[in-house]
Amino acid sequence: MCGIVGLYLKNPELEPRLGELFCPMLAEMTDRGPDSAGIAVYRDDGEYKSKMTVYSSDPEFDWDGLAAEAGRDLGTPVTADRVSTHAILRSDASTRDLRAWLQDSYPEVRAMSAGGALEIYKEVGLPVDVMEQFGIGAMNGTHAIGHTRMATESAVTTEGAHPFNTGDDLCLVHNGSLSNHHRLREWLRRHAGMVFQTQNDSEVAAAYLTWRLREGDTLSQALEAALKDLDGFYTFAVGTRDGFSVVRDPIACKHAIMAETDDWVAIATEYRALARLPGVDAARVWEPKPATVYSWGRA
Amino acid sequence: MHTLDLDRMAVRDVNQRLHSDAAGTDTDQRYEILNPMGRHAIAVGLDHPFDVTVRGHAGYYCGSMNKEATVTIDGNAGVGVAENIMSGTVHVTGYASQSAAATGHGGLVVIGGDASARCGISMKGVDIVVGGSVGHMSAFMAQSGHMVVCGDAGESFGDSIYEAQLFVRGSVESLGADCIEKEMGPEHVETVRGLLERAGIDADPAEFRRYGSARQLYNFKIGNIGYY
Numbered sequence: 037m038c039g040i041v042g043l044y045l046k047n048p049e050l051e052p053r054l055g056e057l058f059c060p061m062l063a064e065m066t067d068r069g070p071d072s073a074g075i076a077v078y079r080d081d082g083e084y085k086s087k088m089t090v091y092s093s094d095p096e097f098d099w100d101g102l103a104a105e106a107g108r109d110l111g112t113p114v115t116a117d118r119v120s121t122h123a124i125l126r127s128d129a130s131t132r133d134l135r136a137w138l139q140d141s142y143p144e145v146r147a148m149s150a151g152g153a154l155e156i157y158k159e160v161g162l163p164v165d166v167m168e169q170f171g172i173g174a175m176n177g178t179h180a181i182g183h184t185r186m187a188t189e190s191a192v193t194t195e196g197a198h199p200f201n202t203g204d205d206l207c208l209v210h211n212g213s214l215s216n217h218h219r220l221r222e223w224l225r226r227h228a229g230m231v232f233q234t235q236n237d238s239e240v241a242a243a244y245l246t247w248r249l250r251e252g253d254t255l256s257q258a259l260e261a262a263l264k265d266l267d268g269f270y271t272f273a274v275g276t277r278d279g280f281s282v283v284r285d286p287i288a289c290k291h292a293i294m295a296e297t298d299d300w301v302a303i304a305t306e307y308r309a310l311a312r313l314p315g316v317d318a319a320r321v322w323e324p325k326p327a328t329v330y331s332w333g334r335a
Numbered sequence: 336m337h338t339l340d341l342d343r344m345a346v347r348d349v350n351q352r353l354h355s356d357a358a359g360t361d362t363d364q365r366y367e368i369l370n371p372m373g374r375h376a377i378a379v380g381l382d383h384p385f386d387v388t389v390r391g392h393a394g395y396y397c398g399s400m401n402k403e404a405t406v407t408i409d410g411n412a413g414v415g416v417a418e419n420i421m422s423g424t425v426h427v428t429g430y431a432s433q434s435a436a437a438t439g440h441g442g443l444v445v446i447g448g449d450a451s452a453r454c455g456i457s458m459k460g461v462d463i464v465v466g467g468s469v470g471h472m473s474a475f476m477a478q479s480g481h482m483v484v485c486g487d488a489g490e491s492f493g494d495s496i497y498e499a500q501l502f503v504r505g506s507v508e509s510l511g512a513d514c515i516e517k518e519m520g521p522e523h524v525e526t527v528r529g530l531l532e533r534a535g536i537d538a539d540p541a542e543f544r545r546y547g548s549a550r551q552l553y554n555f556k557i558g559n560i561g562y563y
Binding site: 307309322325326 | 392413
């Protein structure tokens, strides 16, 4: 059991309130997933092209030192802002170069996300504590996706928490369990050269989508392909730079509910996570159909 | 009418109040429950002919295990509304999530809008009237009772059905194993008319088609004795 929430703001006037609207939604899903929590926030916030969220288990980690070194090696400035156990690196270097440099120079540092707008924060602990730790409630942005985890098949660790980054500005949260993830992980390792950080089944789904997108699929095509190749129970929410997509497996055992007003679109595992959003009483509320890809985004 | 506000009371306290009052002598047996906010297990296990209205959207299992009471959800209902209902009525004015009226033994469940997947799964005598459509695997292993669907039915309707009777006005995406269309006789039109009337839904009973068991799957056949 896990909880998923997503909030996408159609009305730009609400953007300063993203965190404030989002946090109660995720907190409401605590009893579906008290082990750990993660939040993906999308915001265009600077003059730099690329942004990476990085994590070290060492709370005293010298992020400024790392940024200076990266800037020197990559030949373009890199800045670092510490956010609790995470840091945001910003640069005009490509995310690919940044990622490669990080893997070579600091293999112990985990890349949580890469892109132009995406930031991912995740930790072990109660969702309210995790959100407090990173100051999510004060964050602005266009949209956010969150996950509360009750682990079923792999360890409760920071790396094992969702969301999983699946390529630039893409992230995945998963409620459910995949039954063919061992075989698929091996296949992706051998044939697609994918690298895995955990034993988590959802990371396999994320890697699968990354691979499909790399092969040229659109996100919708990648999710359609996932419906054929991923065996198990799932509701996925996938964050994109401009919006998000939702898909449920053909049996649709894993609950999901969506609501939309002129101001926002939201998804949650349960309605109670949406119950306090402004204007929800007049919202269109519905359950996403099985094996159907839903997408929202700015045109 | 008694007003119970879930922004001021815990669900457990509201349910306890309904149970305690059932043992009392209060002649006002009407209740409204405010601010459900998608909370779970509201007004469950009632066993007294109260009239309870939930004002807003309810979470999982609202009105489940109901006996004698009339529970109206003025909004949408989450997973398993009226699950294992024994008697009385549970009425959802909006939509119902999956497994509505699952395993229901008796009584009436009315859903004004659509019900999603597995509506009436393993129903055992409950009557279900849906104003809209039902999702996939509805009436799975339905044993007895009636289901009336004014809209359409999703995939694998009535899979592995026993002796429940199903009526659909619109299309059926596909029938499940051992579920077949059956002749709609005048007595069946009357059955549908009665159920629609009880549900307060205005529809022409003659427009419905009937589905039920081909009795090839669950019946013991003497010719197969050698396999046992």
